[in-house]
Amino acid sequence: MTHTPPEQTPVSPSKSSRTSSNQPAPLRSLAGSNKESWLTRLSRQAVLRQLRALNRGTLSVHENGQTLHFGQADSDGLHAEIHVHDAAAYSTIASNGSVGSGEAYIHGFWSTPDLTAVTRLFVRNLDVLDAMETGIARLGAPALKWLHWLNRNTLDGSRRNIQAHYDLGNSLFENFLDPSMMYSAAIFPPSEDDLEQAQWNKLKRICNKLELTADDHLLEIGTGWGSMAIYAATHYGCRVTTTTLSDEQYAFTAQRIRELGLEDRITLLLKDYRELEGQYDKLVSIEMIEAVGHEYFRNYFETCAARLKPHGLMLLQAITIRDQRYDQARRSVDFIQRYIFPGGSLPSISLIGELTRKHTDLAMLHLEDIGSHYARTLRHWHHNLIAARGELQHLGYDDAFFRLWEFYLCYCEGGFIERSIGTAQVLLSKPDARPKLDLYAMGE
Structure with a gap:
């Protein structure tokens, strides 16, 4: 029997039928070995x-x-x-x-x-x-x-890569994310296991670390489905400019902003981070750096530093790889890069420190590893995905697509449990920033 390997692009449903052309081959019994x-x-x-x-x-x-x-x-x-x-x-x-x-x-x-x-x-x-x-x-x-x-992340390549993952259909993400529609690590309070509450807790922690106020203009690189921008605008009264490359996320977030009457506080852009202009008081980027690519990490941090005012603060939430495995990861291609996030790559903590030290005027003020919380987040997503299997099939997502995503979620959960990958919240500051660094607000 001829075995046909998976296609060379991430398995995704078509707009017409949502049935992947990457059907699994018929099973062959080992009895005929x-x-x-x-x-x-x-x-x-x-x-x-x-x-x-x-x-x-x-x-x-x-x-x-x-x-x-x-x-x-x-x-x-x-x-x-x-x-x-x-x-x-x-x-x-x-x-x-x-x-x-x-x-x-x-x-x-x-x-x-x-x-x-x-x-x-x-x-x-x-x-x-x-x-x-x-x-x-x-x-x-x-x-x-x-x-x-x-799949390298040139300006055109970045748009293609982002759309290859995030434009699979909002209905897919709505079926396994919680109502907050956040697709990043939550932070679970002690003795709590509610995913939605943990996601709001994460946003509160981020805003506290940024010491966000109503006088701030916050720049967000990587909109997602708008939760961070909406949370900051409604809870802190600040202005927010947020950007994405996903058409689906842009449309979803624009509708949420209109429904909440926040057009005067939130500016939504469909732009690459390298095309942004102006300066801002605060900057937040939640698990977007993984889509930047190894060869563009330096440019990413240089751009972030340039977009901040002299007193600015930046909060980066990033999935990271062990320092000792970074060089090997640069030279290889894993399952996630091949089928889930084309063009993606993970930085290491030491790389973040090296690039900001050598190429920017940003100083690292605080770092918190929340990788164990990501394992719990992924477990929730996996359970939600299993529960939604019937609905996803009704929407046209086939069995091969389901197994792809199941493998992806469990692959990542195992990596976080074993700490081969982590998630860090990193607070960075410009030279004139004088944050209070309240340890309670930092979550210590």
Whole structure:
């Protein structure tokens, strides 16, 4: 049987039918393993050999009525299970590495009762994960890098990349986000697990750190669906200028602003951050930097510094990668970059410090890691996505699309739990700023 790999663009529903052209291949029973190609047999041997190196946590692989066991028990008892439904899973993983594991899941070649546990296990065993990128997988790496280069964030490229993700349809996001429509890490108060309340708590924390007042003109880079701009304008009485590259987000936010009668306080733009002009008292950017791209990080911070008045403050909320993994991440392309956020990349904390120190007059005043809160946020989103599966199918989002997004959410949740990625709120200041830095407001 010929195995057709996923297309080279993020799986997205068309406006007419919303049925992805990336349908999973028909499942093939492992019972006919004697008919498998030599490549499939070699791929299986290679993948299982790599799994034998697992030593932090355990894995059970169920196939053809048998169960294979790998790994060693870790202190917290981390255990994952994988059910292989199609031998093509092995050749897909062997040829495309960790990206291939996601592709095989999208096609239905394997499944698991706990996708987050699978992700955690491999993040905890990074040597095994790295080994998957060797061998045959090396042959496909140049193609992945070429595709990623084509998605670089030039002015035109940024618009295409943002629209590839955020213009999938507001109905998709409305079905798994909470009513606040915030698509970023929440901050959960102690003993609270309500996602919407945690999102409002996050915005309050941001505004407190910025010491926002009615006299301020706040610039927001990355509008989302308008929640931050509306919250700041209604709770603090300040003026807000906010910009996005997503047509869907722009239309949604414009309608919210009109309905709330906030046209006099909120200016909504459909512009690239590099095209902004003027200076502002405060600047906020919530999980937008991940869409900037490695080669444009310096320009991003230079632009932010230029848009602030001499007494200005900036609050950056960013998903970050471990400092020790940043250089490797620059040289590779992962599942998220390939199928979810084309052109995307994560900065590290040390990189943020280095770029602001060398190329701007911004000083880092405060840093808070909220990565554990992101894991909880993603868990809520995943549960909401599962609950909305029937509605999403009715809207035309097919099974392959659903598995893609399920893999994406659990992939990220596992990364945050294992702290291979984090989320930081970073407060930066211009030279003339004299913030109070109230520790209570900072959330200490």
